[in-house]
Amino acid sequence: MSANDTAHEHESFIKTPKQLVVVGVLAFVLPVSLIIMLAQFVLSTAGTDQAGATSEATMARIKPVAEITVAAAGAEGAVRTGEEIVKAVCSACHATGAAGAPKIGDKGAWGPRLAAGLNGLLQSATKGKGAMPPKGGATDLSDYELARAIVYMANQSGGSLKEPPAPKAAAAKK
Ligand code: HEC
Known part of the structure; x- marks a missing residue:
């Protein structure tokens, strides 16, 4: 069933x-x-x-x-380009020519200074000159960064400076 x-x-x-x-x-x-x-x-x-x-x-x-x-x-710190440094630090004086700074783009003001070459300019910018404090007051800048800033500024002002090689590449060659 x-x-x-x-x-x-x-x-x-x-x-x-x-x-x-x-x-x-x-x-x-x-x-x-x-x-x-x-x-x-x-x-x-x-x-x-x-x-x-x-x-x-x-x-x-x-x-x-x-x-x-x-x-x-x-x-x-991240290595800044010359342009970045100039805009952040140097233009405070060099954009307007404040305190007698050679103005960016003023070929007349830069011409005689460019004769010193990058090394000469780097030296005076590192130590400071006249109203310009050492490294423009940005003491954290490396020589390389400062040099790039100078090259950028100078080349905006009639110069034709060459950027120095990055310090790491230089160190690697040694
Ligand atoms: C506080 C204002 C100030 C700042 C910021 C400043 N400068 Fe200057 N700079 C000056 C003055 C003023 C001079 C002119 C000095 C002189 O010839 O008596 C000068 C001159 C220079 C010169 C020419 C030096 C020479 O031997 O003739 C260089 C290169 C330079 N500055 C680079 C820089 C760079 C790069 C920066 C940014 C990292 C910077 N400066 C920031 C005020 C400044």
Whole structure:
């Protein structure tokens, strides 16, 4: 009797075409999604090492750059360009000619000074001259930065000075 009931229940499970469609779709979708999930699981398990290695390799590739950047920034602050320094520091006097500073762009005022050459100008700018304080008051400037600022300013004013090589390149050559 109970066997009969089970058979009956089983037979009566799919009653309508709609149920048939649902069962048919499930019969197709379930195995397929199982296979997909399995494949993803296997791939992700197998890929863990690879993914780890890749991200480690990526870190290794990124790291030196970051270290160099930090080291460079830490050692002397980011090296500023001549233009940046002039705008931030020197133009306070040299843009307007305040305190008798040779004005940027004033070829007449710069002409005789340019004769001293970059080294001469660098020396007087480092020590200070007349109303100009040493390094224009920005004592944190490296010689290299100060030289670049002078080159920028002088070349805005009729000069044709060459930027000195970066100190690191010079040190590496020695
Ligand atoms: C506080 C004002 C002031 C600031 C800031 C200043 N200067 Fe000057 N600078 C002067 C004055 C004034 C002179 C003219 C000095 C003289 O000939 O008596 C001068 C002259 C110079 C000269 C010519 C030196 C020479 O031998 O004739 C150079 C080069 C120079 N400055 C570079 C700079 C640079 C680079 C900066 C920025 C880092 C700077 N100055 C910032 C006031 C200033």
